[in-house]
Amino acid sequence: MSSGVMVDPDVQTSFQKLSEGRKEYRYIIFKIEDNKVIVESAVTQDQLEISGDDYDDSSKAAFEKFVADVKERTGGLTDCRYAVFDFKFTCSRVGAGTSKMDKIVFLQICPDGASIKKKMVYASSAAAIKASLGTGKILQFQVSDESEMSHKELLNKLGEKYGDH
Amino acid sequence: MSGAIYGGDEVSGLVFDAGSQSFRVGFAGEEYPKGDIPSYVAIQEAIADADIEKNEAMEVDDNSKIQNKRDKNFFIGTTKIIVPRSKTTVESFMKDGLIEDWDLFERLVEHSYENVLYSNPSEHPVLFSESSWNDRARREKLTELMFEKFQVPAYYLSKNVVLSCFAQGRTHGLMVDSGASQTSVVPVFDGYAVTHAVVKCPMGGDLITEQLSKMLEQQKVDLVPTYKIAGKEEVNEGDAPKWTPKKNLPEVTDSYDHYMKKMILEDMAASMLQLCDTNIDMDYVDKLPSTPYAFPNGYTKEFGAERIKLPECLFDLSYLKSEAKREGLMTVAQMAATSANLADIDIRPTLFSNVTVTGGNSLILGFVERLNYALATKCPPTIKLRVFAAPTQAERKYGAWIGGSILGSLGTFQQMWVSKAEYDETGKVIVDKKCP
Numbered sequence: 212m213s214s215g216v217m218v219d220p221d222v223q224t225s226f227q228k229l230s231e232g233r234k235e236y237r238y239i240i241f242k243i244e245d246n247k248v249i250v251e252s253a254v255t256q257d258q259l260e261i262s263g264d265d266y267d268d269s270s271k272a273a274f275e276k277f278v279a280d281v282k283e284r285t286g287g288l289t290d291c292r293y294a295v296f297d298f299k300f301t302c303s304r305v306g307a308g309t310s311k312m313d314k315i316v317f318l319q320i321c322p323d324g325a326s327i328k329k330k331m332v333y334a335s336s337a338a339a340i341k342a343s344l345g346t347g348k349i350l351q352f353q354v355s356d357e358s359e360m361s362h363k364e365l366l367n368k369l370g371e372k373y374g375d376h
Numbered sequence: 377m378s379g380a381i382y383g384g385d386e387v388s389g390l391v392f393d394a395g396s397q398s399f400r401v402g403f404a405g406e407e408y409p410k411g412d413i414p415s416y417v418a419i420q421e422a423i424a425d426a427d428i429e430k431n432e433a434m435e436v437d438d439n440s441k442i443q444n445k446r447d448k449n450f451f452i453g454t455t456k457i458i459v460p461r462s463k464t465t466v467e468s469f470m471k472d473g474l475i476e477d478w479d480l481f482e483r484l485v486e487h488s489y490e491n492v493l494y495s496n497p498s499e500h501p502v503l504f505s506e507s508s509w510n511d512r513a514r515r516e517k518l519t520e521l522m523f524e525k526f527q528v529p530a531y532y533l534s535k536n537v538v539l540s541c542f543a544q545g546r547t548h549g550l551m552v553d554s555g556a557s558q559t560s561v562v563p564v565f566d567g568y569a570v571t572h573a574v575v576k577c578p579m580g581g582d583l584i585t586e587q588l589s590k591m592l593e594q595q596k597v598d599l600v601p602t603y604k605i606a607g608k609e610e611v612n613e614g615d616a617p618k619w620t621p622k623k624n625l626p627e628v629t630d631s632y633d634h635y636m637k638k639m640i641l642e643d644m645a646a647s648m649l650q651l652c653d654t655n656i657d658m659d660y661v662d663k664l665p666s667t668p669y670a671f672p673n674g675y676t677k678e679f680g681a682e683r684i685k686l687p688e689c690l691f692d693l694s695y696l697k698s699e700a701k702r703e704g705l706m707t708v709a710q711m712a713a714t715s716a717n718l719a720d721i722d723i724r725p726t727l728f729s730n731v732t733v734t735g736g737n738s739l740i741l742g743f744v745e746r747l748n749y750a751l752a753t754k755c756p757p758t759i760k761l762r763v764f765a766a767p768t769q770a771e772r773k774y775g776a777w778i779g780g781s782i783l784g785s786l787g788t789f790q791q792m793w794v795s796k797a798e799y800d801e802t803g804k805v806i807v808d809k810k811c812p
Contacts, residue, residue, distance in 0.1 A: 212534055212567060212812065215788035246788045291545065321545025327771065330545030331782040337547045338567050353546050353730065355764070364760075371725075371758070 214335035218248045218343040225250045226344050229297055230315055238277045240284060241293040241340060243332060248293070248340045251284065266311045269300035274362045281320060281360070288322035288357065291333040293340055295349065302370050312373055316365065317341065317349040323356055389501040389784035390493060392485070393536065393777040396470040397556035397581065397736060400777040401488040404503065404784030408770055409777050411492035416635060417480050418457045420464040422447035450480075452487040458636065460603045462626035466635040473507040473558060473576075474514060482521065489526075501530035501793050503784040505776050508535050508562045508569040509576070515811075516804040523799045530793035532784075533811040535569045537562045539779030540734045544766065548723070549730035552712055552747065554737035556581040559690075559708055561715035565723050568812065573718035575711045577704075579690060581737040584649070585641035587686055590697040600673040601636035603628075608674035617675035644669055648679055649687045651742035654749050656688050656695075687740050691750050709750035716755070728755045733765040734775045 222241060229236040235255055242251045254277075261272050277296055285292055298316050303309045319337050321330045341351070352368070354360045389404035395415065402409035449464075451457055457466060469480035489497050502522055506515065515533060522528045537551040541564045551562045560576035562569050592599050600619070608619035648667045652660065666680035689695040691707050706714065716727045731751065733744050748763040755761050766772045783789055794810045802809075 212538055212783075213792070214783060214786050215791045216786075217788070246786075319545075319547065323545075323767070325545065327543055327778060328782050331543050331779055332786065334542040334545050334547050335567070335783055341566075353548060355545060 212335065213338045214332060216243060216246055216248060216332070216336035216339055218339050219250070221250050222248055222340065223343050225253050226295060228253070229295060230348055234297065236297070237273060238280075238294060238296040240281060241295075242284075243291075243336060248336065248343075251292070252280070254280070265299040266301050269362075269366055270296075270298050271362050274298075274365070278357075278360055278362075285320070285322065285325075287324075288320075289324045289326075291321045291325050291329045293333070293337070294318045294320060295344065298365070298369060300366060300369060302373060304373075312369070314369060314373070315349050316369075317344065317351045318360065319351070319353045320360070321353065321355060388499075389503055389530075390495070391503045391505075391777055391780040391784050392488070393505040393774070393780060394470065394475065394481075395555055396468060396473060396558075399484055399488070400774055401492055402777065402781065403493070404781045406781055407778070409774055409781075411488060412774075413452065413484065413488065413492065414454055414457060415468045415470050415484070416457060416466050417469065417483065418451035418459075418461065418464050418466050418632070419480075420449035420451070420461055450483055452484060453491070458603065458639075460625055460628050460632065462628065465629050465631045467631065470557070472578075473555070473560070474510060475518070478517070478521070482525065485526065497526035497528055500528070501532070501784070502526075502528045503532045503534060503780045505536040505539055505780055506533055507560070508537055508571055508574050509560075512808065515807050519794070519799070519807040520804045523796060523804075528796070530795045531799070531807075532789075532793050533807055534780060534783070535562075536776035537564055537569050538567060539777075539783070540775035541732060541779075542567070543771070543775050543779035543782070544732055544764065546730055546732065548726045549732045549764075550712060550716055550727040552708065552731060552733045552735075552738070554580055554690075554708065554733070554735040554743070556736060559711060559735070559737065561711045563715055563719045563723070563727050565719070565726070570719050570723075573715050575706070575715040575718070577706050577711055579705060579708070580735070581642065581645070582638075583689070584645050584687060584737065584740075585638050587689060587697050588641045588644055589637065591682060591686060595677075597671070597675070597677060598673075599637055599640060600671065601633065601640060602672045603636055605673055608672075611674055611676070613668060613676045613678065615675075617671070617673045619673040640672060645687075646739070648683050649740050650683050651687050651691070651740055651746045652684055653742055653745045656684065656692065661685065690740075690743075691746055707750070708747060709754055712747070712751055713754035724756075725759045728759045729762050731761070731763045733763060734772055736773050738765065738772060739769055 225239050236253045237256045239253045240251045241248050259273050259276055296316050298314050300312050301309050321333050391402055391404050393400040399413045399415050400409040401411045469477040475481050522531050541549045541551055547567045549564050551564055553560050558576050558578045558580045563573050604621055606620045606622040648669055661681045661684050666678040668676050668678050670676045693702050696702050716724055744763055744765045752761055794806050798806055
């Protein structure tokens, strides 16, 4: 069951710029406006202005900037958004030592503080945007409060999936 | 409240959410249902003396709830059911969360259109909710009924768990729905109910009221339903009640008496029951402050430990007051764990991290905390367990309806409806295609 909300073609093209080729974008935030999922902001690595290496701190600095951006755009987590983030991290695996990983995470951000209408619209339209991005390339997470969007928790989940625990 | 984004293209759809306790009806786009009609209907057998019927028909003529068919009278709506009548049985149209008595159901829908929504069925699209274990025959029958009998212009059928899941802003989750007749656990993944992993048990609000009634019996408390009482005097707590019975009562049926008693028990359950946060601890139980409950006949009694021991049966079957019924039952936590384990192993962590509680019976104080505690012992240690519940009572009770209300009001949802034209072309099987 889905809401029938459409996905703007820009969504796919921006996502390609994040996932393929030179990987221009680091993260993209999407929102629903006028019955369409549109790109709200797409941020490049340069715009993040991070000096350190992403693999060293497992994208911690970059992710924190992203979270701050999301919070600002949702008015302190009282609105919903979708977002994709290019997560660079290192993890250890048996036989392979530590390896550098690069995974794209899809976040469905529906905070408890958002209105029930917004939550319903975003949840029921999630299938459409996921289909447009192609679920094979992304890892999905749903976020309902700040703790679920913490760097530590995401890194844990990624580690569980790809690392050796 | 529609907000600037979605305003303007609102379709005035109707949303129907049928439960075993009540039938929620209202307009899509509104915050709460317009009507919360009991799923019980009072059916009066034909009386030889036609005058009595006529008199009664006259009385309620203004908003006529009486439909004569096969010489039976039907009374729908709380205010009509509670009137004592002779030869009148109180029956529900639902059984195990499914529509069982289609005739009664049809009357309820008619009643909703005429007396609650005041609207013409042929003018509004209708969104219905269904339970996850609804079968194909029933889905098609409902579709047929709505299009053929009520001539609705468009129709949609949606799983109630998915609606309540979406209303929480989630597309994945383990939905624990503790309702009146039963508790069910359904995993939802990517917006679809995982129907093969549904676990349900007849353990819900009705079981609690039954336990309460047994407890009162043991304590020799005479439960007098309101319809028998003409007047009462104030007495001190624990004293024998002084009340005068109503005279000239018609001879009512057992089912009516039972229904009236149940109403009191439900109120009792809502006002005094509580669950322990952890496994029941006798020290804590003894220290629990007692709460007085005033019965309709003026009798007041303090309840202490019972308040917490009674609902404990939801999480510990040894607290059930009848031995025979225990067989085949599962505690709420067992059901949740079983359901999650029936689902695919890859989605289990997601399910355990998004356990969502809905349903009227979950409003017992401490239900969510207790489920969290009991599940923690049953879920793998590496998994982060989270149990959620909607913040307000109404949201938890009407979760599925509210979800349907928002969905049905979206302009973009128009393309999802099954239209009359499509139904005419394909027939009732269209529902299996368009409403997964």
